[in-house]
Amino acid sequence: MKRIYRIVFSALLLLLIFQPLYGAQPGEMKRVLILYSEDKTHPAHLMIDQGIEEAFRSKPGFDVQLYSEYLDVSRFGDPLHEQAMADFLRRKYSGIEFRVIITVYPYALDFLLAHRLALFPGVPVIAAVIGKSHAEKLERSGARSFVTGTILANPVTDVMDSALHLKPETKRIALVGGTAPNDVYMEQGFRQGFGAYAGRIGLIDLTKLSMEETLSRVGSLLPDTLVIYTSLLKDKTGKIYVPRESLQLVAKASKAPVFSFAETFLGFGIVGGRLVSFREHGREAAALALRVMGDESPASIPFGGEQAYVSTYDWRELKRWGISEKALPPGSTVKFKSLSIWEQYWWVILSSLSFMVIETVLIMGLFVNFHKRKRAEIEARQRQNELAHVTRVAAMGELTSSLAHELNQPLAAIRNYANAAQRFLSQSEPNLTKAREALEGIIRDDRRAAEVISGVRGLLKKEEPHYGPVDLNEVLQESLSFIRSDSVLEGLSIETELARDLPRVSGDRVQLQQVLLNLILNAVDAMDKPKPDLRKLVMKTENEQDGRVKVSVRDFGSGIDEMQREKLFELFHTTKPGGMGLGLAICARIIHAHRGSIRGENNPGGGATFSFTLPTTDNE
Ligand code: ADP
Numbered sequence: 001m002k003r004i005y006r007i008v009f010s011a012l013l014l015l016l017i018f019q020p021l022y023g024a025q026p027g028e029m030k031r032v033l034i035l036y037s038e039d040k041t042h043p044a045h046l047m048i049d050q051g052i053e054e055a056f057r058s059k060p061g062f063d064v065q066l067y068s069e070y071l072d073v074s075r076f077g078d079p080l081h082e083q084a085m086a087d088f089l090r091r092k093y094s095g096i097e098f099r100v101i102i103t104v105y106p107y108a109l110d111f112l113l114a115h116r117l118a119l120f121p122g123v124p125v126i127a128a129v130i131g132k133s134h135a136e137k138l139e140r141s142g143a144r145s146f147v148t149g150t151i152l153a154n155p156v157t158d159v160m161d162s163a164l165h166l167k168p169e170t171k172r173i174a175l176v177g178g179t180a181p182n183d184v185y186m187e188q189g190f191r192q193g194f195g196a197y198a199g200r201i202g203l204i205d206l207t208k209l210s211m212e213e214t215l216s217r218v219g220s221l222l223p224d225t226l227v228i229y230t231s232l233l234k235d236k237t238g239k240i241y242v243p244r245e246s247l248q249l250v251a252k253a254s255k256a257p258v259f260s261f262a263e264t265f266l267g268f269g270i271v272g273g274r275l276v277s278f279r280e281h282g283r284e285a286a287a288l289a290l291r292v293m294g295d296e297s298p299a300s301i302p303f304g305g306e307q308a309y310v311s312t313y314d315w316r317e318l319k320r321w322g323i324s325e326k327a328l329p330p331g332s333t334v335k336f337k338s339l340s341i342w343e344q345y346w347w348v349i350l351s352s353l354s355f356m357v358i359e360t361v362l363i364m365g366l367f368v369n370f371h372k373r374k375r376a377e378i379e380a381r382q383r384q385n386e387l388a389h390v391t392r393v394a395a396m397g398e399l400t401s402s403l404a405h406e407l408n409q410p411l412a413a414i415r416n417y418a419n420a421a422q423r424f425l426s427q428s429e430p431n432l433t434k435a436r437e438a439l440e441g442i443i444r445d446d447r448r449a450a451e452v453i454s455g456v457r458g459l460l461k462k463e464e465p466h467y468g469p470v471d472l473n474e475v476l477q478e479s480l481s482f483i484r485s486d487s488v489l490e491g492l493s494i495e496t497e498l499a500r501d502l503p504r505v506s507g508d509r510v511q512l513q514q515v516l517l518n519l520i521l522n523a524v525d526a527m528d529k530p531k532p533d534l535r536k537l538v539m540k541t542e543n544e545q546d547g548r549v550k551v552s553v554r555d556f557g558s559g560i561d562e563m564q565r566e567k568l569f570e571l572f573h574t575t576k577p578g579g580m581g582l583g584l585a586i587c588a589r590i591i592h593a594h595r596g597s598i599r600g601e602n603n604p605g606g607g608a609t610f611s612f613t614l615p616t617t618d619n620e
Pocket residue numbers: 518522523526555557558559560561564568573574575576578579580581582583584585608610
């Protein structure tokens with residue numbers, strides 16, 4: 001059993017390793033040789049190569065092996081080198097069978113036709129990018145039986161029509177070309193085709209000059225002129241140029257827009273137009289090769305190349321010469337467009353902007369809310385203060401008899417002291433010592449009366465709370481002083497248990513007096529009906545362990561109605577017929593504003609105790 005597993009596993013492994021081969025659905029291995037006229041770096045060759053590869057790769061499962069050779073004719077085109085190259089290829093490829101040979105440019109075709117029998121007898125040929133005259137020659141020589149290909153038509157009409165479409169006001173054409181064989185060949189082709197335009201457009205001949213002369217001539221052209229660049233591989237002085245390099249120099253110096261015929265020149269100074277696409281030529285050549293490999297006879301396949309064009313323009317040149325994109329033929333593409341910051345990053349800018357707007361709106365919303373809340377808080381505090389004031393005035397109203405008594409006492413004493421002083425002074429021998437004592441008594445009681453009045457005034461004054469260190473023992477005494485001699489206190493005993501060394505609290509003296517006064521009056525009320533046996537108030541100040549101070553008012557009255565307990569500190573909650581239900585609610589607000597707490601509870605032995613605690617200043 002184990003052996004079977006091992007065999008299956010090995011088979012799977014082999015399948016995995018060779019999977020690409022199987023995936024390619026191998027048929028017969030097809031070898032294709034591509035014979036290029038120029039060297040490897042020739043821009044048009046690179047594009048043709050790209051086109052050929054793309055076309056072969058687009059046929060999945062079609063197993064083609066490509067071989068490339070570069071004849072480098074511009075540098076080694078003499079018969080000696082040609083022969084050496086033929087010998088080299090014969091040796092290199094002896095024993096290797098090609099299904100098709102693709103030649104690129106006319107020279108490679110001529111080379112192959114000259115050496116085909118010795119090198120690759122019987123192999124069909126696809127001649128990519130040849131002139132019309134070459135194709136005709138093939139027909140005449142009988143080579144057409146094994147050759148088909150793509151034709152590059154004379155580009156003059158395309159160049160001229162593209163240029164005149166954009167610049168219809170053109171009066172003259174300046175023709176730029178060099179002295180190399182290819183330059184001359186291209187120039188002649190242009191001159192032939194130009195005949196059709198000669199009647200209406202003049203020709204300035206800038207061919208076969210030195211580069212220096214060429215540049216100075218194109219630099220002084222009039223605006224109604226166009227430059228046509230054919231080919232400038234070599235100038236009059238014999239200096240060699242790469243076509244793109246010479247084109248760039250000419251375009252830079254030129255005072256008029258430059259046009260040419262090939263896609264490979266786009267980006268090097270030409271405006272653009274209906275341009276020959278070498279990539280398309282490559283694609284078409286590969287498509288023809290596939291047909292031939294599919295056993296079609298080359299003779300029966302017509303030449304292609306009619307569609308190998310692209311309508312492309314250089315955005316920078318359009319800008320430079322003030323040509324609007326709207327003037328371009330429909331379906332044109334514009335390359336090298338440098339986008340504005342907005343065009344490149346519009347979505348980043350838009351999203352950042354919208355983010356900023358949303359953020360600003362949110363912040364503004366928060367700001368408005370914050371201000372509303374602040375205003376509401378201020379208003380609430382003002383209302384609370386007003387309410388506290390109103391209830392204070394009401395409480396003082398209840399205490400008028402007590403206050404009258406409080407004032408009566410010192411006034412009566414003052415009157416007595418004054419009478420006594422009169423007497424001491426009217427004696428035959430005035431008793432000055434006694435009179436002085438009586439006067440001191442007057443001053444003392446006057447001060448007491450003044451204190452009573454200022455206490456009452458303090459409570460009646462409508463002022464913003466003023467926070468400062470407060471001794472709660474003193475506050476308790478002062479509150480008691482308002483009621484000490486009130487008639488309601490008759491038969492009421494008041495006990496005070498004041499803690500020694502009581503730390504101060506931070507608070508508003510008047511408001512804290514009001515709280516105590518309220519608690520005292522409530523306690524007195526609670527002991528009114530039904531009258532308890534014991535009418536006693538126990539008032540205490542205590543030092544709490546957590547650094548707080550506690551003040552409590554204990555009574556022996558009716559106690560808090562359990563049902564009402566929850567609502568004790570709510571506004572307008574009262575169980576009294578004439579009550580307003582404001583006192584405890586105001587007390588709670590005052591104590592909370594002082595960061596303290598207040599509570600009311602029933603005593604185990606009857607009656608209630610209301611107490612509040614406040615943080616001490618040391619504890620803050
Ligand atoms: P008011 O005195 O106008 O009724 P308060 O807010 O001062 O308003 O008191 C609210 C209610 O709390 C009182 O009606 C009473 O029922 C209860 N209360 C307050 N203090 C005492 C107390 N010492 N003993 C029993 N009940 C009390």
